[in-house]
Amino acid sequence: MSTPLPFYQTGTFAVGGRLLDEDDRAVQSDPERSNAITKGHRACQGCGEALGARVVLDAALRAADGRLVAANATGCLEVFSTPYPESSWRLPWIHSLFANAPAVATGVAAALRAKGRTDIRVVGQGGDGGTVDIGFACLSGMFERGDDVLYVCYDNQGYMNTGVQRSGATPPAARTATTEPLGGHSGNSFGQGKSAPLIAMAHEIPYVATATVADLRDLEQKVTRAMSFHGPRYIHVLVPCPLGWGSATGETILIARLAKESGLFPVFEAVEGRITSVARIRHKVAVEEYLRRQKRFAHLFAGDGRPDVLARLQTLANRNIERYGLLDDADEPTDIGLLDALATSERGPV
Amino acid sequence: MRKQLEGSQAVAQAVARCRPEVVCAYPITPQTHIVEALSRLALSGELERCEVVNVESEFAAMSVAIGASATGARAYTATASQGLLFMAEVLFNASGLGLPIVMTCANRAVGSPINIWNDHSDSMAMRDCGWIQLYASDNQEAVDLHIQAFRIAEALSTPVMVCMDGFVLTHAFEPLDVPSQEQVDGFLPGYEPRQVLDPDDPMTIGAMVGPEAFTEVRYLAHAKQIEALDFIPQVAEEFRERFGRASGGLLDSYRSEGAETVVVALGSVLGTLAEVVDELRDQGVAVGAVALKAFRPFPLEELRGVLGGAQRVIVLERALAVGIGGIVSSDVRTALAGLSVEAHTVIAGLGGRAITRRSLHALLAQALAGQLPELHFLDLRTDVIERELERTRDGGRPGPHAESILRDLRIVASGPV
Numbered sequence A: 001m002s003t004p005l006p007f008y009q010t011g012t013f014a015v016g017g018r019l020l021d022e023d024d025r026a027v028q029s030d031p032e033r034s035n036a037i038t039k040g041h042r043a044c045q046g047c048g049e050a051l052g053a054r055v056v057l058d059a060a061l062r063a064a065d066g067r068l069v070a071a072n073a074t075g076c077l078e079v080f081s082t083p084y085p086e087s088s089w090r091l092p093w094i095h096s097l098f099a100n101a102p103a104v105a106t107g108v109a110a111a112l113r114a115k116g117r118t119d120i121r122v123v124g125q126g127g128d129g130g131t132v133d134i135g136f137a138c139l140s141g142m143f144e145r146g147d148d149v150l151y152v153c154y155d156n157q158g159y160m161n162t163g164v165q166r167s168g169a170t171p172p173a174a175r176t177a178t179t180e181p182l183g184g185h186s187g188n189s190f191g192q193g194k195s196a197p198l199i200a201m202a203h204e205i206p207y208v209a210t211a212t213v214a215d216l217r218d219l220e221q222k223v224t225r226a227m228s229f230h231g232p233r234y235i236h237v238l239v240p241c242p243l244g245w246g247s248a249t250g251e252t253i254l255i256a257r258l259a260k261e262s263g264l265f266p267v268f269e270a271v272e273g274r275i276t277s278v279a280r281i282r283h284k285v286a287v288e289e290y291l292r293r294q295k296r297f298a299h300l301f302a303g304d305g306r307p308d309v310l311a312r313l314q315t316l317a318n319r320n321i322e323r324y325g326l327l328d329d330a331d332e333p334t335d336i337g338l339l340d341a342l343a344t345s346e347r348g349p350v
Numbered sequence B: 001m002r003k004q005l006e007g008s009q010a011v012a013q014a015v016a017r018c019r020p021e022v023v024c025a026y027p028i029t030p031q032t033h034i035v036e037a038l039s040r041l042a043l044s045g046e047l048e049r050c051e052v053v054n055v056e057s058e059f060a061a062m063s064v065a066i067g068a069s070a071t072g073a074r075a076y077t078a079t080a081s082q083g084l085l086f087m088a089e090v091l092f093n094a095s096g097l098g099l100p101i102v103m104t105c106a107n108r109a110v111g112s113p114i115n116i117w118n119d120h121s122d123s124m125a126m127r128d129c130g131w132i133q134l135y136a137s138d139n140q141e142a143v144d145l146h147i148q149a150f151r152i153a154e155a156l157s158t159p160v161m162v163c164m165d166g167f168v169l170t171h172a173f174e175p176l177d178v179p180s181q182e183q184v185d186g187f188l189p190g191y192e193p194r195q196v197l198d199p200d201d202p203m204t205i206g207a208m209v210g211p212e213a214f215t216e217v218r219y220l221a222h223a224k225q226i227e228a229l230d231f232i233p234q235v236a237e238e239f240r241e242r243f244g245r246a247s248g249g250l251l252d253s254y255r256s257e258g259a260e261t262v263v264v265a266l267g268s269v270l271g272t273l274a275e276v277v278d279e280l281r282d283q284g285v286a287v288g289a290v291a292l293k294a295f296r297p298f299p300l301e302e303l304r305g306v307l308g309g310a311q312r313v314i315v316l317e318r319a320l321a322v323g324i325g326g327i328v329s330s331d332v333r334t335a336l337a338g339l340s341v342e343a344h345t346v347i348a349g350l351g352g353r354a355i356t357r358r359s360l361h362a363l364l365a366q367a368l369a370g371q372l373p374e375l376h377f378l379d380l381r382t383d384v385i386e387r388e389l390e391r392t393r394d395g396g397r398p399g400p401h402a403e404s405i406l407r408d409l410r411i412v413a414s415g416p417v
């Protein structure tokens, strides 16, 4: 992020936009902004993925001067936004399969190169399942070869399109249709995790970033930044899914923000394999604050609760905080009750 | 001009003269020499304006080809065996999208047991993936079919698989003519895509379709292949006029006029088969052969035309549909429906077992004597089978068949027999 914000305006989601230089203001707050997705798509109310994809593709289109091709994987985004004859997209779009979006994007990029069409840019995208599980080989191959593709993963932490099953990105203790808290189990098991952004960084590709739909301006800027590079780039966006997470449709932004503020979802960017900036936690919250709002974690709070599991989750958050230096900020902004403001606000910008 | 060339090298040169813009492939024996040669041609600059993408899997190879083709580039890949099956899902997708990708299948057996040698299990397993499948009888035809394949694919906007027998053709050296660049340019116009990813005219390709239209979309794919039944011979004819030799088409009849017994086969076995036919004809036996050049679309009527007068048809298949027997022969039987022609399925040449003249003579003798069963396995070692069944009869852990059989045949140096 370029300008440190002096404070938040309480009770609004404009995040100080009007106090910033024109160039730094969120394009999304501009009534004249472009919109790559037309009305009429079929996402659930409050879908983080719909919001994330709109912001990402708008920013990428602006950066590419409207000369953009998208290759999309099977998943909620594909199914809710493109069914014939009501495709909602105003850019050339190809859907092939669940596992091959990075390779299809490579093919588009290779064709453009062979034809000398340097004016057209390529975006590949998929859900967390399509990206970190079934499409991972294609993604890694695309990174390793240095193909000129921006790949965006919309991470809602599960196979939502098939009815909320566990994916390799489902967090520990989360309940999904295949990780029910039954027989003494407390939801998804604790594994060593699978950080697609870190694995992307290990490929030493030009640009890697994580973001959430809680900070759309940050997301836009990261997409714009990514588009300023050539070669493989990766952006991993946390997109809460009210249906799969059992969260209130009006709290998508809040929950995304709590994921970041708790330390469970570190927001950072990395250039050529090295982290160059980290979005600091502005108001540290316990993981409980984040988890309580989602029915997928309800079993941790039922009856006597599962303080042991909560403690393990807190340990994961603490490890992120330490590893990424999420709290280590000399210019930490004054806390003026961000969470209070967010929590009491009636409506979100979705 | 004919030059002494390896089949793979000649095919690579022919593909290069078709000016592909994206070549993406993953190595697998016996396809490797083709894609190695193509990358050399691209790296040396001989093949211009072509991106060679060394992908991480066959699944990716076909996916890259899809992206490239949908962006208006002429795309080519090659594979075989496990590789073809690893792209299965993407093959259906490419044809469903109507993308005119051309692919060589260097036919090879499918494991397990893993086996690198030739048969048609791979392309036959992908029989219904919506691709046109052409089979080369020899290397000259393999060269020519690739040039024709791009014409057919792009005119009909449907992908084409050129099948050539692994090793038998891919690794065989013989005098071959690779048409010149001018000749190919004169035959194959530039690729004009029917649908393209273009920011100036954005469209959504590959979206979801429900029961309202799915049947019609599938029907149109079928109709396109039926159209190909007319178009493939036209392209072959034009090729013959321009290049002065016959290659391709739907099928090729070899001395089957007036034949009482006709052997139907695909691929390189036609050479041996023709020799056997000649020898028997010399002895006054009325036999003939039919080479199926197009397996998809299947030339039902044309086949009925050439086989209808025979008494007996033997379908020589280099693949096995476990649980039923023949694959090609089911289609041949459909072509013969209502005719009083006796049809036999002969499974032969699996996993590289040579189909020799001697075996074919024995087979035809058996057939002529009226002793050929409906399903027959050529050169099957029944004694070996009996012993292996005996060993496994008592349960226990007899171990893998493949190992026991090799021990039985004393091909494994050590260990109890």
Ligand SMILES: Cc1ncc(C[n+]2csc(CCOP(=O)(O)OP(=O)(O)O)c2C)c(N)n1
Pocket (backbone or CB within 6 Å): A049, A074, A075, A076, A077, A098, A099, A126, A127, A128, A129, A130, A131, A154, A156, A158, A159, A160, A161, A162, A167
């Ligand atoms: C090869 C294959 N396996 C399984 C599926 C079924 N499938 C379609 S979408 C999907 C889940 C998608 O999950 P994700 O990529 O996380 O996207 P989301 O729907 O959550 O946004 C699955 C399992 C498929 N289409 N193809």
Ligand code: SF4
Pocket (backbone or CB within 6 Å): A042, A043, A044, A045, A046, A047, A048, A049, A050, A076, A077, A080, A156, A160, A161, A240, A241, A242, A243, A244
């Ligand atoms: S299930 Fe989740 S990801 Fe899918 S449309 Fe609904 S909210 Fe969005």
Ligand SMILES: [Mg+2]
Pocket (backbone or CB within 6 Å): A127, A128, A129, A154, A155, A156, A157, A158, A159, A160, A167
């Ligand atoms: Mg998901």
